[in-house]
Every structure is written in structure tokens, then in C-alpha cells.
Amino acid sequence: MLAQQLLNGLVTGSTYALFALGFTLVFGVLHVLNLAHGAIFMAGAFAGLYAVTAAELPLYLAFLIAMLSGGLVSVAVDWLALRPLRQRGSSEFAAIISSLGIAQVLMSAGQAISQTQIMRFPFGTFPVVIYEFWGVRISLLQAAILGLSLLLAFTLLLFLFRTDFGRRVRAVAISERTSSLLGIRPNIVYFQTFFISGALAGAAGVIIGLAFNSVHFLMGEPFLLKAFVVIVLGGLGSIGGALIGGVMLGLIQTIAVSYLSSSLSDAIIYSLLFCILLIRPTGLFGKLHIETRVVRS
Amino acid sequence: MLILDGLATSYGRIQAVRHASLHVEPGELIALIGPNGAGKSSLLNTISGLLKPVAGSVRFFDQDITGWRADQVARAGLLQVPEGRQVLGPLTVEENLLLGRQALAGRKPNHQLADVYALFPILRERHRQKAGTLSGGEQQMLAIGRALMGGPRLLILDEPSLGLAPIIVNQVFEALQTLRHSGLTILLVEQNASLALASSNRAYVMEHGRTVLEGPSESLRHDPRIIRHYLPSIETTP
Ligand SMILES: Nc1ncnc2c1ncn2[C@@H]1O[C@H](COP(=O)(O)OP(=O)(O)OP(=O)(O)O)[C@@H](O)[C@H]1O
Ligand SMILES: [Mg+2]
Numbered sequence: 001m002l003a004q005q006l007l008n009g010l011v012t013g014s015t016y017a018l019f020a021l022g023f024t025l026v027f028g029v030l031h032v033l034n035l036a037h038g039a040i041f042m043a044g045a046f047a048g049l050y051a052v053t054a055a056e057l058p059l060y061l062a063f064l065i066a067m068l069s070g071g072l073v074s075v076a077v078d079w080l081a082l083r084p085l086r087q088r089g090s091s092e093f094a095a096i097i098s099s100l101g102i103a104q105v106l107m108s109a110g111q112a113i114s115q116t117q118i119m120r121f122p123f124g125t126f127p128v129v130i131y132e133f134w135g136v137r138i139s140l141l142q143a144a145i146l147g148l149s150l151l152l153a154f155t156l157l158l159f160l161f162r163t164d165f166g167r168r169v170r171a172v173a174i175s176e177r178t179s180s181l182l183g184i185r186p187n188i189v190y191f192q193t194f195f196i197s198g199a200l201a202g203a204a205g206v207i208i209g210l211a212f213n214s215v216h217f218l219m220g221e222p223f224l225l226k227a228f229v230v231i232v233l234g235g236l237g238s239i240g241g242a243l244i245g246g247v248m249l250g251l252i253q254t255i256a257v258s259y260l261s262s263s264l265s266d267a268i269i270y271s272l273l274f275c276i277l278l279i280r281p282t283g284l285f286g287k288l289h290i291e292t293r294v295v296r297s
Numbered sequence: 298m299l300i301l302d303g304l305a306t307s308y309g310r311i312q313a314v315r316h317a318s319l320h321v322e323p324g325e326l327i328a329l330i331g332p333n334g335a336g337k338s339s340l341l342n343t344i345s346g347l348l349k350p351v352a353g354s355v356r357f358f359d360q361d362i363t364g365w366r367a368d369q370v371a372r373a374g375l376l377q378v379p380e381g382r383q384v385l386g387p388l389t390v391e392e393n394l395l396l397g398r399q400a401l402a403g404r405k406p407n408h409q410l411a412d413v414y415a416l417f418p419i420l421r422e423r424h425r426q427k428a429g430t431l432s433g434g435e436q437q438m439l440a441i442g443r444a445l446m447g448g449p450r451l452l453i454l455d456e457p458s459l460g461l462a463p464i465i466v467n468q469v470f471e472a473l474q475t476l477r478h479s480g481l482t483i484l485l486v487e488q489n490a491s492l493a494l495a496s497s498n499r500a501y502v503m504e505h506g507r508t509v510l511e512g513p514s515e516s517l518r519h520d521p522r523i524i525r526h527y528l529p530s531i532e533t534t535p
Contacts, residue, residue: 167396171385178383181345183371183400183447 003136005258006251011142013250014149015211018204019223020230020242021153022074022197028237029173029193032092035099036077037201037227038220039106044070044202045209045219046110049119059125066202074198075191077102083190103220110217118216126210145207152203153243156196160239169193173237229273298323298482299344299375299451304353305506306336306343313339315506317353321451326473326483328493328514330527331503337486338380340503341455345377346370357451372402374450378457380486382440386429390420393428393439397446406448407481413442416472434465441472452476453484458492470496490527494518502527 023037048066051057057065081102085094129140160166171179172189179186208223209215226249233248234241252272256265299321306314314336321327331337342348344355346367354363357375365373385393394413398406414421417438423431428439437457444452457473458466466489474496477483487493494500494514502510502523510517517523 164395164399167388167392168399170388170392171396174385174387175383177347177367178379178385180347180367181371181377181379181383182396182443183368183402184396185366185368 003134005254007136007138007142009251009254010247011145011211011250012254013247014146015204015208015246016223016226016230016249017243017246018149018152018200018207020227020234020246021156021239022200022204023224023227024231024234024237024239024242025156025200026193026197027231028239029169030082030086030190032082032095033099034077034082034197035096035224036074036081036103036106037197038224039103039110040070040074040077040198040220041201041205041208041223042110042215042217042220043073043106043205044198045205045215046113047202048206049121049209049215052121052125053119063203063206066206067199068202070202070205071195071199073106074194074201077106077198078190078194083187086190107217107220114215114217116217118214120213120215121210141210145211148203148207149243149246152200153239156200157239165192226269229269232273232276298358299484300354300356301340301344302354302356304340304343304355305351306339306348307351308339308348312506314343314350317503317506317508319501319508319511321482321484323482324477324480325499326477326485326497328497328500329484329486329503329508330488330490330493330500332526333488335503336506337503338455339506341377341379341453341484341486344370344375344453371400371447372404374400374404374448376400376444376447376449376452378437378440378444378452378454380455380459382433382436384428384431384436384439384443386427388428389425390428390431390439391424393443394420394424394446397443400447400449404448406446408442408445408448410446413445416445416475417442432465434461434469437461437465437469438472441469445476449481451482451484453486455486456488457485458487458489466492490523491518494523 019041023034026032026034026037044066047069048062051062051065052059077099081098082095085098126141131138131140160169168179168184168189169192171182171184172186176186208219230242230245230249234243234245249269253265253269256268260268301317301319304314304317305312317340319327319329329337339348343350346365346369349364354361356362357373360373362370362373362375385396388396394410419435420438420442423435428436431439441454441457457469461469470492473483473485485493485497494517497514500512500514500517501508510522512520
């Protein structure tokens with residue numbers, strides 16, 4: 001029983017991690033809390049869903065379309081809401097308000113398009129297969145969620161830490177000025193960062209839409225709140241921390257629901273967050289201060 | 298190869314550079330000296346595109362690069378080693394050096410990783426270490442090495458001796474001489490006037506945002522105005 005709960009927690013946690021990856025990436029590079037990340041995630045899920053329902057495309061194509069759409073919406077969010085502030089050297093607080101504003105615009109658009117409906121992927125979009133190992137049941141969907149989350153996180157780490165592209169991103173995260181003296185154009189790096197962040201959000205949108213069998217215009221908001229917990233646990237700007245934080249949150253939540261009280265599970269999680277912040281204002285692993293940059297762990 | 302004509306730059310209402318004119322020819326090592334706040338760093342940053350000029354022009358080889366963005370200037374092969382070195386502390390020494398290649402943009406490299414390590418062997422020893430953990434002198438070497446990786450056609454350095462122990466300063470300046478003898482053109486900004494004049498072939502003096510004096514370094518060293526204002530500490534400087 002416990003093993004089953006832990007597995008479920010792991011799967012839930014990896015959806016949290018997947019959502020938090022792009023959020024923490026943007027923070028690590030631009031030091032901006034992009035509160036539109038939940039709306040970008042919703043936009044990606046919508047694109048994936050309509051690709052399946054309206055265009056009747058196979059799931060893998062819908063998944064790619066969701067990533068592409070998420071990436072493009074994210075770039076648009078940056079262009080419209082954040083880049084103008086950056087150019088004027090506005091405070092990071094201005095970016096928070098601005099991204100919150102554009103999130104509302106995106107959600108209103110989502111509400112209009114979906115006519116406030118909760119939408120679902122058609123039955124059978126993802127094959128329903130259940131495996132059982134030593135009494136622990138895992139569905140193919142759960143296995144795919146775990147696998148994809150890990151795959152995307154490790155691909156991101158590989159890109160950031162083993163390629164010229166990643167070195168450029170990390171250089172700009174440390175100093176835009178020094179990077180430009182090295183021949184790097186910061187605006188291109190920002191563009192790429194937002195695209196990747198949005199593509200990850202789009203991927204998360206489809207996966208989570210499938211996992212919870214629901215896609216709707218407000219679906220990003222609870223995940224955005226969870227993402228704050230994840231990055232407090234894992235350290236803001238830390239890619240590895242998003243993974244660890246997401247999984248920890250998933251496990252804590254599942255255990256709270258099954259052994260304590262399901263109605264109190266959010267209360268338990270946010271009290272925990274509160275306690276962690278009291279004891280360690282910089283997060284469990286992280287260093288939540290001005291020097292926070294994209295880091296590996 | 299580099300010609301500045303009446304260049305001026307300001308920070309809002311503060312005019313940091315009022316009128317700077319100078320030229321650098323291939324193979325030269327030019328020194329630019331002047332007191333604190335004379336506008337030397339501001340001038341270099343204007344050349345590099347970090348600051349936008351309000352008047353005057355910058356020519357580099359056959360191009361007018363006035364007002365170019367910093368990354369464009371770097372990719373043209375005009376590379377600055379900034380004041381205070383500005384290594385990327387959380388990245389390793391080798392990652393810093395590899396990032397230097399970003400300025401190549403298809404141009405042919407003139408220094409490989411192995412050449413930089415040959416010039417500064419300590420960097421090879423520390424290549425996996427975070428750049429932020431290096432000593433000041435090692436960081437200066439890294440900043441120079443990083444610029445070399447970008448295939449400089451002109452290397453400009455802002456106070457490479459700042460805050461370094463005399464013995465390290467000597468090492469850095471020996472490396473600059475080696476580079477010069479290998480054919481690299483260098484523009485050097487330096488507070489330590491005696492050192493700058495001893496290592497350059499020609500020099501400019503900058504005061505209150507203007508280039509006020511120019512000449513062969515050898516004759517400037519014996520110019521009474523220079524001796525009075527810039528070299529009184531000659532006995533105390535190492
Ligand atoms: N970011 C800035 N904002 C406003 N004024 C500045 C700024 N940087 C420099 N200044 C001013 O511009 C003038 C020139 O400064 P600059 O740093 O170019 O001189 P410098 O010759 O390099 O001096 P130092 O030897 O101290 O490095 C000074 O009066 C300085 O106070
Ligand atoms: Mg200076």
C-alpha cells in the first residue's frame with residue numbers, strides 16, 4: 001500500500017517538476033518570476049487538445065504542436081510584457097505585475113475559446129494499459145509521465161551544461177554586459193530561454209491534461225502555486241532542484257492525502273512551505289538571493 | 298586600424314569623454330594613461346559599444362563601427378578585457394575560455410585552447426575550477442585568455458594591473474609582450490604610467506575626458522609634464 005502511494009506521489013511530483021522546469025529556467029536566466037507561466041501551460045494544453053480533437057492528429061504530433069505553441073506564446077509574453085520593461089531597466093517587481101496582467105489576458109482568451117468548458121482528450125488518445133509489479137500497479141500513462149519528465153529535465157541539463165548554447169545562456173544569466181563583450185547577443189539568448197521555457201510548459205500541459213483528464217482555462221493556476229513550493233524546496237533557478245522539489249512535493253502531498261486528510265492536504269503543504277521559509281528563508285537547498293543563477297543542483 | 302575622431306560620451310548630464318582622438322596601427326602596443334576619472338574606461342566602453350557616443354566616430358579597419366552594439370564590435374574582432382576582469386565566476390575556467398570563441402563568428406581563430414594554456418600554464422592546472430575561486434592574477438590571465446579565444450584583431454585592456462601583486466603584474470605584462478611579438482595589436486589603459494610607458498611604443502595621455510598629449514612612449518617618459526604629473530612615484534612603483 002505504501003509502495004503504491006509512493007509511486008503515485010512520484011508520478012504526481014514529476015508533473016509538478018515538469019511544470020516548474022520552465023518557470024525556474026526563466027528565473028535563473030532573467031531573475032524574473034514569470035507569473036504567466038501557468039497561462040502559457042494552459043495555452044500549450046489547449047493547442048495539444050485541439051490538435052487531437054479538431055485536427056484529429058496523432059498524439060505525438062499534438063505533443064509537438066503543444067510544445068511549439070507553448071514556446072511561441074512564451075516568446076510573445078516576453079515581447080509584449082517583459083522585454084519593454086527590461087529595456088527601460090524597470091524593477092523585477094514591475095515584471096511580476098506585467099506577467100500577471102498578460103496571464104489574465106491569456107486566461108480570458110482561453111475562457112472565450114473553450115466557452116468555460118472543461119475539455120478532455122478523447123478516450124483512447126493514450127492507450128490504457130496497466131502493469132503490475134509486486135502488487136504495485138502502474139499505468140502506461142504514469143510510466144510515460146515519469147519517463148518524459150526525466151527525459152525533458154535531463155535534456156535541458158545536457159543543453160545547459162554541455163553545449164555552446166548552454167554556456168551562452170549561463171553567461172547571460174551571470175552578466176549581460178560581460179556576455180555582450182564576448183560577442184553574445186543577450187536578446188537572442190532571452191528569446192531562446194523563453195521559447196524553451198514555454199515549450200516545456202506546453203509539454204507539461206499535454207501530459208498533465210492527459211494525467212488528470214481535464215483541460216480548462218484555469219488549469220495553470222494551481223500548478224503555478226505549486227511551482228512556488230517546488231522552487232522553495234529545490235532552490236529558485238536550480239534545474240536539479242526543480243526535479244527534487246517537484247518529487248518531494250508530490251510525495252508529501254500523496255502521503256498527506258492518504259494518511260492524514262485529503263481536504264487538508266493543501267493546508268498541510270502551504271504550512272510546510274511557511275515553516276521552511278521561517279527556518280530557511282533561502283529554501284531547503286537553494287540560495288534565494290540576488291546571486292541566484294541557473295545552476296545544476 | 299582603429300581611428301577615433303572627436304569621440305564624446307556622457308552618462309546623462311555627466312560628460313565622461315569630451316573629445317578623444319587617437320589611432321592605432323597594426324602591430325603597435327599603445328598605452329593610454331591618465332588620472333582617476335579621466336574617462337579612460339568610458340572611452341574603452343564607447344569603443345566596445347557598451348556606451349553610445351554622443352559625438353565623433355570610431356573606425357575599425359575599413360568599417361565605421363560608431364554606435365555598434367557590444368556583441369557586434371566583439372564579433373568584428375575588437376575585443377576588450379574589461380576593468381576588474383569580469384570573469385564568469387560560477388563557470389569553470391575552461392568554460393570561460395570556450396565562451397571566448399563566441400566572438401569568432403566564422404572568423405579564423407588565432408589562438409586555440411592549447412595556446413592560451415601555453416601562455417598561462419596555471420589556467421591549464423585550474424581548468425576545471427570555478428573561475429570565481431581563482432586569485433586576482435589568475436582571473437586577469439583568464440580574462441586575457443578568454444579574449445584571445447575570440448580571435449582578436451585588436452585587443453584592448455582596461456587596467457590589467459589593478460589590485461595585483463608586483464610579481465603577478467610582471468607575469469601579465471610579460472605575456473602582453475609575448476603577444477605583441479607574435480603580431481597582436483594592443484591598446485592598453487593603465488594607471489601605472491611608468492609601467493605603461495615602459496611596455497608600449499606609443500602613448501596617449503587623457504585628462505578630463507580629452508586626449509591631451511600623444512607621442513612615442515620613450516620621449517613621453519622624459520617629458521617634464523609627464524614626469525611631474527604621472528611619474529613622481531617612480532621610486533615607489535615596483
Ligand atoms: N556608470 C556611471 N554613471 C555615471 N558616471 C560615471 C559612470 N562611470 C563613470 N562615471 C564618471 O565618468 C567619469 C569618467 O570615469 P571613467 O571610469 O571613465 O574614468 P577612468 O579614467 O577609467 O578612471 P579610473 O582610473 O578610476 O578607472 C568620472 O567622472 C566618473 O565619475
Ligand atoms: Mg577606469
